[in-house]
Amino acid sequence: MSKTDLTRRSVLRTGAVAGAGLALPTIFTSGASAFTNEPMGGTVTLGFNVPQSGAYADEGADELRAYQLAVEHLNGEGDGGMLNTFSSKVLEGNGIMGKKVEYVTGDTQTKSDAARASAKSMIEKDGAVMITGGSSSGVAVAVQGLCQEAGVIFMAGLTHSNDTTGKDKKANGFRHFFNAYMSGAALAPVLAARYGADRKAYHLTADYTWGWTQEESIAAATEALGWQTVNKVRTPLGAGDFSSYITPVLQTDADVLILNHYGGDMVNSLTNAVQFGLREKMVNGKNFEIVVPLFSRLMARGAGENIKGILGSTNWHWSLTDAGSQAFVKSFGTKYGFPPSQAAHTCYVQTLLYADAVARAGSFNPCAVVEALEGFEFDGLGNGPTLYRAEDHQCFKDVLVVRGKENPTSEFDLLEVVEVTPAAQVTYAPDHPMFAGGALGACNAG
Amino acid sequence: MFGLNKKDTSFLLIVIALTMATPILLQPFAEGSELAQFNGGYPDLMQKIAIFGIFAVGFNILFGLTGYLSFGHAAFLGIGSYAAVWMMKLLTMNVIPAILLAMIVSGLFAAAIGYVSLRRSGIYFSILTLAFAQMSYKMAYSVLTPLTNGETGLQLALDDPRILDGAAEGSSLPVTNIFGIAMNSSYKLEALGRVFTFNVGYYFCAFIAILAFYVAIRLFRSPFGMMLRAVKSNQQRMTYTGLDPKPYTLAAFVISGMYAGLAGGLLAAMDPLAGADRMLWTASGEVVIMTILGGAGTLMGPVLGAGVIKYLENIFSKINEGVLHDWFSFLPDGVENVVIWVFARFTGEGWHLTLGVTFMLVVTFLPGGLIEGLRRLSKRVKHGSQKRDKYDDPDPEHRPEPGKRVAGE
Numbered sequence: 001m002s003k004t005d006l007t008r009r010s011v012l013r014t015g016a017v018a019g020a021g022l023a024l025p026t027i028f029t030s031g032a033s034a035f036t037n038e039p040m041g042g043t044v045t046l047g048f049n050v051p052q053s054g055a056y057a058d059e060g061a062d063e064l065r066a067y068q069l070a071v072e073h074l075n076g077e078g079d080g081g082m083l084n085t086f087s088s089k090v091l092e093g094n095g096i097m098g099k100k101v102e103y104v105t106g107d108t109q110t111k112s113d114a115a116r117a118s119a120k121s122m123i124e125k126d127g128a129v130m131i132t133g134g135s136s137s138g139v140a141v142a143v144q145g146l147c148q149e150a151g152v153i154f155m156a157g158l159t160h161s162n163d164t165t166g167k168d169k170k171a172n173g174f175r176h177f178f179n180a181y182m183s184g185a186a187l188a189p190v191l192a193a194r195y196g197a198d199r200k201a202y203h204l205t206a207d208y209t210w211g212w213t214q215e216e217s218i219a220a221a222t223e224a225l226g227w228q229t230v231n232k233v234r235t236p237l238g239a240g241d242f243s244s245y246i247t248p249v250l251q252t253d254a255d256v257l258i259l260n261h262y263g264g265d266m267v268n269s270l271t272n273a274v275q276f277g278l279r280e281k282m283v284n285g286k287n288f289e290i291v292v293p294l295f296s297r298l299m300a301r302g303a304g305e306n307i308k309g310i311l312g313s314t315n316w317h318w319s320l321t322d323a324g325s326q327a328f329v330k331s332f333g334t335k336y337g338f339p340p341s342q343a344a345h346t347c348y349v350q351t352l353l354y355a356d357a358v359a360r361a362g363s364f365n366p367c368a369v370v371e372a373l374e375g376f377e378f379d380g381l382g383n384g385p386t387l388y389r390a391e392d393h394q395c396f397k398d399v400l401v402v403r404g405k406e407n408p409t410s411e412f413d414l415l416e417v418v419e420v421t422p423a424a425q426v427t428y429a430p431d432h433p434m435f436a437g438g439a440l441g442a443c444n445a446g
Numbered sequence: 447m448f449g450l451n452k453k454d455t456s457f458l459l460i461v462i463a464l465t466m467a468t469p470i471l472l473q474p475f476a477e478g479s480e481l482a483q484f485n486g487g488y489p490d491l492m493q494k495i496a497i498f499g500i501f502a503v504g505f506n507i508l509f510g511l512t513g514y515l516s517f518g519h520a521a522f523l524g525i526g527s528y529a530a531v532w533m534m535k536l537l538t539m540n541v542i543p544a545i546l547l548a549m550i551v552s553g554l555f556a557a558a559i560g561y562v563s564l565r566r567s568g569i570y571f572s573i574l575t576l577a578f579a580q581m582s583y584k585m586a587y588s589v590l591t592p593l594t595n596g597e598t599g600l601q602l603a604l605d606d607p608r609i610l611d612g613a614a615e616g617s618s619l620p621v622t623n624i625f626g627i628a629m630n631s632s633y634k635l636e637a638l639g640r641v642f643t644f645n646v647g648y649y650f651c652a653f654i655a656i657l658a659f660y661v662a663i664r665l666f667r668s669p670f671g672m673m674l675r676a677v678k679s680n681q682q683r684m685t686y687t688g689l690d691p692k693p694y695t696l697a698a699f700v701i702s703g704m705y706a707g708l709a710g711g712l713l714a715a716m717d718p719l720a721g722a723d724r725m726l727w728t729a730s731g732e733v734v735i736m737t738i739l740g741g742a743g744t745l746m747g748p749v750l751g752a753g754v755i756k757y758l759e760n761i762f763s764k765i766n767e768g769v770l771h772d773w774f775s776f777l778p779d780g781v782e783n784v785v786i787w788v789f790a791r792f793t794g795e796g797w798h799l800t801l802g803v804t805f806m807l808v809v810t811f812l813p814g815g816l817i818e819g820l821r822r823l824s825k826r827v828k829h830g831s832q833k834r835d836k837y838d839d840p841d842p843e844h845r846p847e848p849g850k851r852v853a854g855e
Contacts, residue, residue: 052795105766107795112599112721117490120717121760124643125488138598142719145601149619149630168601207588208597234588237597439604441619 035365036151036446037127044099044364046071046351047106047128049119049143050157054110055238055264056135058298059343063133063157064105065336066344070351073331074101081331082352085324085380090359091352097359104128110135110237112142119143123150129364130155130354135263135343136237137161137210144173151446153366155350158343160262160294162213165394166435171443172366174373174388176353176395177346178426180214181434183293183313184221186399186421190311195256195289197226202254204245204269206261207234214260217434218293230254235261235269242269246276255283257290266292267302274306295402298341300414307404307414314400316345316382317415325382339412349381353388367443385423391430393440396423454663461659461746465652468492469642476639483769484761489632489645490716491760495753496651497712500658502736502748504705507665508698509734510743513678517572517730518559518579522552522703524586524725526710528593531600531720538610539620541629541650541715548711549704555582556703560696567681579730586722599721622715624650629716647716654712655749658705663745665701674698706733735801739808741815750816755801762800765793 039045048067051060072078076093083091095101104126106118115134122128131147132155134140140159147154148170156164156175160183165175191199201222205211211234219229230252235245246269249257257278261269273279273290281288292299295312318329318339328348332340340348353373361368374390383397401419408414428435450458464471473487486492505519526548533544563574586594594600602619611620622629624646632645665671673694676684681691714720723729732755740751770786770793777785792800812819 104764105768105794107763111723112597112719113723116717116719117494117760118763120490121488121764124490125485126764138596141598142601142721145619145719146717149621163598168598236587441604 034445035367037123037129039099039127039129039364042099043102044096045126045128046101046103046354047119047122047126047131047133048103049106049108049115049122049131049133051110051135051139052107056110056262057264058302059135059158059263059296059341060108060133062298062341062344063135063347066332066340066348067103067132067351069332069335070348071101071103072335074351074355078335079331080327082324082328082348082381085327086352086356087379088356088360091356096355097362097364101355108134108136108139108143110139112138115139115143116146119146120150123147123152128152132347132350132354133157134159136208137164137213138208140164140175141168141209144168144170148172148441148444151366151444153354153369155354157347157350159210160214161210162217162434163209163438165392166213167438168209169392169438169440171370171393171440174350174353174393176350176386176388178313178315178397178399179394180210180217180293181428181432182399182426183214184217185426185428186401186419187218187291187293187311187313188221188225189421190401190419191222191291192225192227194311196286199227199256199286199289200230200252200254200284201227201256201258202230202249202252203232203258203260204242204249205232205234206237206265208237210262211260213434214293215258218258218260220434227256235265238265240268242272243276245269246272246278249273249278250276250281253283255286255288257288259290259292260294261292262294262296263299264302266299270303270306270310295415296342297339297412297414298343300404301411308406310404311418312402314402314415315342317342317400317402317417318345319413319415319417320382320400322380322382322384324380328382345382352381353378365445367445370443387423389430391440392435396427398423399426448660450663450667454667457745458656458660458663461749462656465496465656468495468652469644469648473640473642477641478639480773483765485640486757486761487643489630489643489648491756492645492648493651493712493716494756494760496648496655497709497716498733498736498752498756499749500651500655500712501706501709501733502740502752503655503658503662503745504702504709505733506702506737506742506744506748507662507674507705508702509737510748511666511671511674511678512695512698514564514567514695514699515572515734516563516575516699516702517727517734518575518577518582519702519706519733520727520729521559521579521582521725522556522706523710523713523729524582524720524722525555526552526707527714527720527724528586528600528710529707530711530714531602531718534608534622534714534718535600535602535606536609538608539622540610541622541624541711544622544715545654545708545711548707548714550707552707552710553700553704556700556707557696560699560703564692564695564699576727576730579725580727583722583725583727586725594720594722597722599719602718622647622718651712651716654708658708659745659749666745670694670697735805739805739815741817744815744817747815747817754804754816758797758801758804762793762797763795765789767794 050063051057073081073083075095104122108115119131130153134157137159140156144154154173162180203215205215259269278288290310292312295314300307329339357369357372361372373388376388379385386395386397388395399421400417402415403418405416469487473485475481475485508514529551530544530548533547537543559578563571629647632643635642677691684691736751736755737748741747767790770789774782774785
């Protein structure tokens, strides 16, 4: 059955044939459209790439609801939501430039690889002209890189790492959500005012780009106010049980625990911390405090009782009373029966901003969209006057400092806004050391 | 031809023809029709099928021939990807050096891990390989962050040196290429209401896959392959005849590790990013499932398994509730919701359930994998449905004949 003449000659011959094959000139050329996935028919396809499984699945589900709502509003169905309060008035509820908006969805699994594969198939198979979503900065950075290469626009969803618009910024990528530096800048003064300037902080940090930059930002902001940082411990994403990380906290003289966790991880680590009695503890004659720099209502619901009195920052909260927020909460509530989360808000806004930029530019060409978004100033989308800075494609707007409510009136009324930090206080130079080391590059239209 | 007998040559030619025609074969439904959802002829999926085909063929050299079940093969895939991306960062965007380095580095790792793991066999071997793979994953995820960029994954940057490519022209990232031909360029042909995409990256992968497949055929048919089969059937007997199985198994382990590295390198060549998730134990399990689903120990089986799994993963995971609504909108509301609820469990993020059910059915009714199913089918077509007695078993591998009695027993 075996026939074996694997001689030196035959190997060489095979190698030569292989080499000749590789050296053959190609007859294949790129397609002839002006840019990647130029919408030709009466519809335009957007790709919603959100985590449907993993530690951030709750956020992902809420993001998807917001996207569906945004598509409805763009197509002129429903009550129009924030389209009515948006300062730019070019969107008419007839899709985007008369093309009906359709969408495809994908599961990022909160993994860079899976997210990229999913985004890739949206671009290659479904012809998506814009990708948006993500509930993890690692994923956002990876997908943003892919979109840059493929020549489509990436509108980042919930991503809070400095790197998304810092070290890893890309010309085709835009972020509406705030970032870790802004959290630090907004939170630190409130912390100092409430807990004093003489505190010792212990960090537990999710071990990826977001955790690292948030730890760095918060530590820098609090140390500037006189706090000491006792220890910084990295925990794996989706660890499930954090008790082994909480016990060592008790051995130190730290009197503040900073949880740089998000989603299901934060719910678990906070629950563990409370179970270990950290909140009743007295250290150095001071009450032990827990801080969660990035807060969301979904996490607050998951953590239940434990969240009461805990300080954090958030991008947006449904209890805001401006016209934009109210319009959004109303149409979201009518459709789904409960108020939206900050993840839902930022995703909804990003979709509107993209559609608006296309309409203002008069083209789906990514380079035209980039031009329309850069330096764009708008209002009426729930965060007050906002600027999309041209240098790094980051939005600058007010940041909310929130606290877990002591006496919630409903299962959604879990956070109260302590302070609205004005945009000026959280603005930084584009070449700030925490954001240095990257370049936008040129926009890529494919 | 090429040192193959007639049967293998025609087999190889069929495989080549199928691979070349994949962009057409996977695009059977007209654009815009209801069934267009099931078209799989887009570059990313086709590349994945070819690449994971290579991965599974390599895994099969170890598992199918020697019977050593490695549960850590994804580690080599990941190592290959990292090596390839580093090559693209430091040397050139041409994929050839990247792929070569990927194979060399994963081969070295395989030699080291294999040397230790192969001291044990059976379940202990599986556990050892699993442990090594998880160690590699954890290291890539946290300890080796400067080398691997942790959870975010290793990516290209504008300011990478890329010595051979010279100064970067323009301010956008370069794309992977082979001697200047970009991997992501493709030629779209519109015909018969369908859009066929002929992608450079896919044909590159396909070419490498055919080479890898050819090497595997030669291995299967060689005396070396015979020795590996001997390891599987009875290692003790082999030792008694004076043969040391260790060098053979180690060689098989390294070869299959290099196949995995090659696949990893190709993944990076198609999409220059290397993430630690690639080394996770689920990824190792996936290649085991691919091989068994297709048919372990057969040549074509693993490729078939890889194709089926990647197709399910990419196509079924995209059928969300909105799509289901479109399909079943003709049903009355109440019934529609029930039907959609049931289908939604098996599609979208529930595609794993579909995979699980398929896997269970195949393992129960076709222990030889999908290949056995095809074989039975062709037999049925050729000979009609004859009644078979219980000794006429088509799959002797899984139910071996009782051994011949030895004198003096």
